[in-house]
Amino acid sequence: MFQRILIANRGEIALRVIRTAREQGVETVAVYSDADACALHTRLADFAVSLGGHLPSESYLDMDKILDAAAKTGAEAIHPGYGFLAENAVFAQRVKDAGLVWIGPPADAITQMGDKIVSRQIMQSANVPMVPGMTEPAADAAAAKVAADEMGYPVMLKAAAGGGGKGIRIVHEASELTSAFKTASGEALAGFGDGRMYVERYLVNTRHIEIQVMFDNHGHGVHFGERECSIQRRHQKLVEECPSPVVSEKLRAEMGAAALRAGAAVDYEGAGTVEFLVSGEEFFFLEMNTRLQVEHPVTEMVTGVDLVWEQLRVAAGQKLGY
Numbered sequence: 001m002f003q004r005i006l007i008a009n010r011g012e013i014a015l016r017v018i019r020t021a022r023e024q025g026v027e028t029v030a031v032y033s034d035a036d037a038c039a040l041h042t043r044l045a046d047f048a049v050s051l052g053g054h055l056p057s058e059s060y061l062d063m064d065k066i067l068d069a070a071a072k073t074g075a076e077a078i079h080p081g082y083g084f085l086a087e088n089a090v091f092a093q094r095v096k097d098a099g100l101v102w103i104g105p106p107a108d109a110i111t112q113m114g115d116k117i118v119s120r121q122i123m124q125s126a127n128v129p130m131v132p133g134m135t136e137p138a139a140d141a142a143a144a145k146v147a148a149d150e151m152g153y154p155v156m157l158k159a160a161a162g163g164g165g166k167g168i169r170i171v172h173e174a175s176e177l178t179s180a181f182k183t184a185s186g187e188a189l190a191g192f193g194d195g196r197m198y199v200e201r202y203l204v205n206t207r208h209i210e211i212q213v214m215f216d217n218h219g220h221g222v223h224f225g226e227r228e229c230s231i232q233r234r235h236q237k238l239v240e241e242c243p244s245p246v247v248s249e250k251l252r253a254e255m256g257a258a259a260l261r262a263g264a265a266v267d268y269e270g271a272g273t274v275e276f277l278v279s280g281e282e283f284f285f286l287e288m289n290t291r292l293q294v295e296h297p298v299t300e301m302v303t304g305v306d307l308v309w310e311q312l313r314v315a316a317g318q319k320l321g322y
Contacts, residue, residue, distance in 0.1 A: 001316050002026055002077050005103065006070045007045070009081030010060060013292070014041035017079050020308040029073045031066060033059035047073050060084045063091050067098050077101035077315055079308075086291040087114055087163075103315040105290045109266040113288040117160045117198055123285045126265035128258045131277060131284040133200025141181035147199045148177055154204070157181055159188030160196040163287075165235030167191060170202055207246055207278040208232065208286075211259035212299045214310050215268045216320045223256040224299050240298045246278065255283050262288055271296070271311050 004027040007014045014030060018041065021028045030045035035054045042048040049069040051059035059065070061084055070078055078095050080086040086104070093107040104110075113119050121135050132151055137160050138144035148155040148171065157180055159167025167188030169180040181197060189195035208230045215221040228244035229237040247255070259274035262285065273293050275286040296307050314320070 001318075002101070002312065004029060004046075004073065004075050005077045005079055005312070006031065006066070006073065006075035007041070007079050007081060008060065008066050009079075009084055009086070010036055010039060010041055013081035013083075013294070015044065016297075017081065017308055018044050020306055020312070024309060024312070026312065029069065029075050031060070031069050049073060056084065063094055067094065067100075070098070070100055075100065077103050077312075079103040079311070080291070082291050082294060087289075089114070101315050103270065103311050105269050105272060106267060109268050110290045112266045113290050114163075115160055116158060116162065116287065117196070119288065120198075120285075122265050123262060126261045128262050128265075128285045129283055131200045131203060131286070134198040137196040137198055138181075141178045144181050144197060144199050145174065145177045149174060151199065151201045154202040155199050156202040157184045157197050157199055159184065159192060159194070160198055161192045161194035162188055163192075167197070168235055203277055203279055203284070205279070206230075207244070208237075208275065209244055209247060209255065209278045209283070210273045210275045210289075210293075210295075211255055212296065212307070213259050213263050213268070213272050213274060214307070214314070214320065215263050215270065215272070216314045217269050217317065218319050220320045221260045221263055221268070222320060222322065223259050224303050224305060226252060226255065227295055227298050229295065237295065240295045242298050242302045248281070251278070251281055251283065258283070258285070270314050271307050 006029040007017050018028050027046040030042045030048040031051050032042045033053050051065045053059045085091040089107040089110040092102045095102040134147050154172045157169045167184050169184040171177045171180050185195040185197050209226050211226050212224040226244050228241040231239040262274050271292050273289040276283040277286055
């Protein structure tokens with residue numbers, strides 16, 4: 001096990017990682033911006049390094065400063081938390097290249113699952129049920145309209161590199177599509193630097209169910225059941241419930257098996273969440289979040305498993321053990 005890790009984040013998730021590390025005898029290094037000089041995570045960690053600046057781009061998103069902080073403090077590994085650089089494949093690879101351990105999935109897995117088009121193609125090959133939709137980005141609004149007309153309305157326009165509810169528009173009629181495409185593409189370009197869009201069938205009256213998974217680097221993977229997260233606002237989850245009131249034992253087993261196939265298809269390591277849309281006893285792959293999620297304590301409360309400790313164990317090369 002590691003003697004010392006750096007947490008490249010702030011706030012609740014930094015405190016969450018510090019708690020587990022302290023319980024297990026692992027030292028922690030906090031990093032902080034000028035605005036967070038007196039923040040709780042800087043006071044509770046064993047060591048704290050100033051990154052300077054007030055903006056995220058000057059601190060928590062500055063890869064060079066974070067890697068320098070790890071080198072100066074003798075940290076052996078970096079935990080990215082969620083948000084900021086947690087799903088940044090470039091940073092994950094730089095951590096590895098610097099001779100440190102990245103407490104998260106391989107850079108290739110982050111890249112593959114972070115692109116909605118690529119992930120759809122991989123999931124189809126892994127026999128994971130998919131919502132009917134495009135497997136290549138739409139060249140323009142006209143191409144998106146052709147695809148939508150073939151699928152039938154309503155459809156959903158989604159950013160290929162999207163997340164957090166950005167770059168998404170539901171289109172109920174053909175006359176709305178061109179305008180919606182331009183708006184969503186512009187939003188995606190501004191938010192992710194990538195304006196590519198694709199179209200998928202919009203399923204009405206569905207449930208949003210996510211499966212918590214964990215993989216080690218010895219070929220083992222497990223899932224911890226589902227979290228019901230259908231209560232949302234602007235595609236952002238508000239309430240998480242476990243177990244879901246609509247998921248049967250049969251459906252849970254099928255979704256869990258599909259989630260494990262999804263992770264195995266990209267040689268996943270560590271904690272991740274596979275999200276599905278559920279309609280009756282049918283389910284369809286939505287996306288995979290290649291990080292710990294803000295919702296993970298719901299699963300921890302139900303299962304009694306410390307997912308942060310499992311992340312550390314897996315990153316240190318240990319087997320899941322169950």
